[in-house]
Amino acid sequence: MNVKLRRNLLRIVLCLIAVAGGFLLSLVGMYHSIILDNSEFSGAGAVLSPLEGLRVVSETEPVEMSPGDRILVSAKGPSTTLVFEITSPESQQSRQISYTLRMGLKKQFFLSVPAIVGGEKNPFLAE
Amino acid sequence: MKPKYSLKGALISNLVPIVFLMFAAFAVPMSGLSIPYLLHEMISRLARDSLLVLSLVIPVLAGMGLNFGMVLGAMAGQIGMVLVVDWGLGGMPALLVAALLGTPISIGLGYFCGYILNLAKGREMVTSYIIGFFMNGAYQFLLLYCMGSIIPITNPELLLSRGYGIRNSMDLPNIRQVLDRLVSVEVFGMDIPILTFAVIAVFCLFIVWFKTTKIGQDMRAVGRNRAVANGAGIPVEKTRILAIIISTLIACYGQIVSLQNLGTINTYNSHEQVGIFSIAALLVGGATAENASIANVFVGVFLFHLMFVVSPMAGKNLIGDAQLGEYFRVFVSYGIIAVSLLLHAWKKRHEMLERRLLENEGKE
Amino acid sequence: MKKKDRMHKGGVEKFIANFGWPRIIIAIFLLLLFVIAPFIGIDVGTSLSDMLVRVGMNGILVLAMVPMIQSGCGLNFGLPLGIIAGLVGAVTSMEQNWQGLFGFGMAVLFAIPLAVLLGVMYGYFINMAKGDEMMIGTYVGFSVVAFMSMMWLRLPYRNPLLVWGFSGTGLRTTISLTGFWMKVLDNFLAIRIGPRFFFPTGSFIFFALCCVLVWAFFKTKTGIAMSAVGSNPQFARAHGVSEDRMRIVSVVLSTVLGAVGMVVYEQSYGFIQLYMGPLYMAFPAVAAILLGGATINSATISNVVIGTFLFQGILTMTPSVINGMLQTDVAEVIRILVSNGMILYALTRKGKGTVK
Numbered sequence: 001m002n003v004k005l006r007r008n009l010l011r012i013v014l015c016l017i018a019v020a021g022g023f024l025l026s027l028v029g030m031y032h033s034i035i036l037d038n039s040e041f042s043g044a045g046a047v048l049s050p051l052e053g054l055r056v057v058s059e060t061e062p063v064e065m066s067p068g069d070r071i072l073v074s075a076k077g078p079s080t081t082l083v084f085e086i087t088s089p090e091s092q093q094s095r096q097i098s099y100t101l102r103m104g105l106k107k108q109f110f111l112s113v114p115a116i117v118g119g120e121k122n123p124f125l126a127e
Numbered sequence: 128m129k130p131k132y133s134l135k136g137a138l139i140s141n142l143v144p145i146v147f148l149m150f151a152a153f154a155v156p157m158s159g160l161s162i163p164y165l166l167h168e169m170i171s172r173l174a175r176d177s178l179l180v181l182s183l184v185i186p187v188l189a190g191m192g193l194n195f196g197m198v199l200g201a202m203a204g205q206i207g208m209v210l211v212v213d214w215g216l217g218g219m220p221a222l223l224v225a226a227l228l229g230t231p232i233s234i235g236l237g238y239f240c241g242y243i244l245n246l247a248k249g250r251e252m253v254t255s256y257i258i259g260f261f262m263n264g265a266y267q268f269l270l271l272y273c274m275g276s277i278i279p280i281t282n283p284e285l286l287l288s289r290g291y292g293i294r295n296s297m298d299l300p301n302i303r304q305v306l307d308r309l310v311s312v313e314v315f316g317m318d319i320p321i322l323t324f325a326v327i328a329v330f331c332l333f334i335v336w337f338k339t340t341k342i343g344q345d346m347r348a349v350g351r352n353r354a355v356a357n358g359a360g361i362p363v364e365k366t367r368i369l370a371i372i373i374s375t376l377i378a379c380y381g382q383i384v385s386l387q388n389l390g391t392i393n394t395y396n397s398h399e400q401v402g403i404f405s406i407a408a409l410l411v412g413g414a415t416a417e418n419a420s421i422a423n424v425f426v427g428v429f430l431f432h433l434m435f436v437v438s439p440m441a442g443k444n445l446i447g448d449a450q451l452g453e454y455f456r457v458f459v460s461y462g463i464i465a466v467s468l469l470l471h472a473w474k475k476r477h478e479m480l481e482r483r484l485l486e487n488e489g490k491e
Numbered sequence: 492m493k494k495k496d497r498m499h500k501g502g503v504e505k506f507i508a509n510f511g512w513p514r515i516i517i518a519i520f521l522l523l524l525f526v527i528a529p530f531i532g533i534d535v536g537t538s539l540s541d542m543l544v545r546v547g548m549n550g551i552l553v554l555a556m557v558p559m560i561q562s563g564c565g566l567n568f569g570l571p572l573g574i575i576a577g578l579v580g581a582v583t584s585m586e587q588n589w590q591g592l593f594g595f596g597m598a599v600l601f602a603i604p605l606a607v608l609l610g611v612m613y614g615y616f617i618n619m620a621k622g623d624e625m626m627i628g629t630y631v632g633f634s635v636v637a638f639m640s641m642m643w644l645r646l647p648y649r650n651p652l653l654v655w656g657f658s659g660t661g662l663r664t665t666i667s668l669t670g671f672w673m674k675v676l677d678n679f680l681a682i683r684i685g686p687r688f689f690f691p692t693g694s695f696i697f698f699a700l701c702c703v704l705v706w707a708f709f710k711t712k713t714g715i716a717m718s719a720v721g722s723n724p725q726f727a728r729a730h731g732v733s734e735d736r737m738r739i740v741s742v743v744l745s746t747v748l749g750a751v752g753m754v755v756y757e758q759s760y761g762f763i764q765l766y767m768g769p770l771y772m773a774f775p776a777v778a779a780i781l782l783g784g785a786t787i788n789s790a791t792i793s794n795v796v797i798g799t800f801l802f803q804g805i806l807t808m809t810p811s812v813i814n815g816m817l818q819t820d821v822a823e824v825i826r827i828l829v830s831n832g833m834i835l836y837a838l839t840r841k842g843k844g845t846v847k
Contacts, residue, residue, distance in 0.1 A: 256626070260831045469616060
């Protein structure tokens with residue numbers, strides 16, 4: 001009885017470890033699709049216009065976004081940090097904004113860049 | 128009296144690989160392919176397929192012949208990969224999760240296969256061959272009808288146009304060559320996937336270690352003589368089932384390694400050829416249904432794939448028809464198994480006759 | 492013969508014990524399918540006709556299993572050898588543009604000598620491989636199919652209906668029999684009742700003829716010797732019968748029957764499939780005879796007939812009924828599961844030749 005019980009207990013523990021491990025690995029290894037949108041954002045109250053001179057620099061190669069653009073960004077892992085660089089066309093001064101997105105196990109995200117830059121609490125678009 | 132080590136004895140016992148080496152020596156120059164290219168191809172294929180062929184070694188130890196049921200392990204690995212792709216995983220974690228998913232499936236399928244093989248003692252090879260086909264039907268049922276309907280698949284890209292059932296082939300952009308590239312060394316302009324070979328080495332060590340354990344010794348005893356093993360108190364049936372389960376597990380991981388190297392899953396075709404080609408490779412390496420060593424695995428994979436790569440070009444240059452070369456390659460693949468089995472059968476009869484002669488001489 | 496005696500003595504119980512539960516289940520299942528069919532909109536007449544045509548089509552190929560089983564060589568997975576002989580015969584007959592029953596007959600005539608030759612070679616291999624015949628049969632069969640695939644590309648056939656248009660050489664993968672001898676046996680003396688029911692009398696006559704010939708053969712001295720070699724080799728040897736020779740004869744007989752059976756199959760199917768077509772054709776025949784109650788060591792003519800009917804019945808009815816019910820095409824998967832399941836069942840039964 002003792003041996004059998006111990007063996008089954010061990011098996012259950014191993015199974016739990018395997019499941020937990022699988023969970024962790026999925027978290028670490030999941031690829032997420034993030035769609036960044038540079039159109040007008042009309043969220044809770046404020047209306048933010050699309051940005052000029054916008055570049056996403058956290059990618060392997062910086063991507064430029066014109067007003068109205070939408071790009072697809074792929075990210076791996078539980079969370080990712082997006083860095084936006086906005087160059088004002090008149091003053092040629094640029095500022096950078098970082099945004100950390102906690103992705104967890106969700107696979108698709110739809111974000112509005114003006115909202116992020118504008119400091120909105122909820123930059124997520126419905127669709 | 129110990130038989131003296133003779134050249135003749137060495138030639139006969141290694142007949143099959145020698146024959147194919149000679150064949151290769153003839154066909155390689157004829158194909159016109161360059162040595163560096165061939166070398167690179169062979170290294171790549173060794174990394175890809177060795178683990179699959181390795182899975183065949185344990186059942187031979189247990190006296191169960193060549194385990195065509197390894198395709199069940201390959202199926203389990205593939206199901207794991209399909210699920211992992213559906214969940215959007217990539218990189219090394221994807222492979223590990225696929226392995227985690229495939230493990231219980233492999234154990235279940237391995238148990239099923241082993242159980243049936245115990246019912247068909249003396250005919251294990253044909254039976255495992257048919258089990259492979261039978262399971263293929265179940266696998267198709269699962270992937271073609273259940274997935275997407277009863278089993279939810281979240282990624283619509285994986286499904287057929289009718290709405291359920293997995294597509295015939297899918298690319299694995301985030302998984303392709305993940306294990307291979309993780310630790311790779313460049314030698315003479317070729318990338319050598321060190322980590323993959325390390326993983327293979329780990330499994331080789333496992334097999335070597337396993338043979339030294341009590342269970343391993345039990346297995347060898349069962350393989351030599353079931354009745355004697357039974358008399359010694361070894362649980363023959365359970366040991367045989369264990370051998371098949373281990374084989375199925377290794378085949379599952381082997382298929383995952385193979386798929387990450389290829390970067391594409393052929394959902395309904397990949398595993399069918401796996402059994403035929405792995406067994407052919409093992410036989411070319413000099414193994415028989417009663418004796419298979421790790422050396423047989425690597426020599427076999429090397430020679431068999433050499434033949435496989437070289438045959439179409441050689442056929443084309445020799446006869447001038449590429450299509451013919453393709454059929455020639457199929458002919459060689461099947462012919463290898465037929466010839467190996469025949470040669471081995473001939474050898475067995477030869478030995479039996481010699482032994483009988485010696486016995487008769489001894490009596491006089 | 493023994494079975495009939497037992498049936499007279501016993502009753503339903505003995506019948507069930509002899510017939511075997513799997514066969515009874517499958518027979519009941521088949522009946523059920525026929526009963527359900529009209530309710531789903533499937534015409535029983537057409538289905539029945541389909542089934543009968545398929546029985547005539549496949550029967551002789553199943554019959555080809557008997558000699559090798561009886562002589563102890565196991566299930567003939569090397570049937571593709573006989574099939575290839577049948578293909579060569581058929582193609583040669585078509586090369587000469589022979590039509591109708593004459594073309595059919597010539598195809599058979601051409602196929603037989605080649606079948607004998609291949610059978611002798613195959614028989615020699617079988618004798619080398621005592622104990623592992625089924626595996627070696629499979630791979631010799633595969634190798635020969637692959638070898639012939641190379642040959643089909645090169646053999647000197649010139650009839651424009653058979654070869655590829657552009658180059659003028661190399662046989663096509665699929666060759667249609669329209670205008671040659673398509674369905675000549677099926678249509679010979681065929682019985683048609685109404686627009687939907689069709690009985691292929693010719694095929695059945697031919698099938699019955701072959702069955703009678705084989706049955707008669709096993710009553711001759713050679714036939715009895717062959718069965719003895721399979722069931723009790725010691726006894727056979729003691730009576731001066733050469734085991735090896737009998738095995739080769741059985742292999743030749745199986746191969747010849749396979750060749751003839753293939754020509755019959757082609758006339759009913761209407762197409763000749765070369766290259767890799769014959770690769771897996773042994774499996775349905777093996778499954779059918781096992782379904783009919785044969786074991787690895789013993790097979791009778793009734794096994795052949797019952798097995799072919801049951802197997803082709805299941806193959807015809809299950810897909811259409813299930814397709815009708817579920818609106819999906821599961822025919823292929825059902826075929827795989829049923830045929831291989833039957834073979835597995837037979838392989839796992841304890842018979843005369845199994846190792847304990």
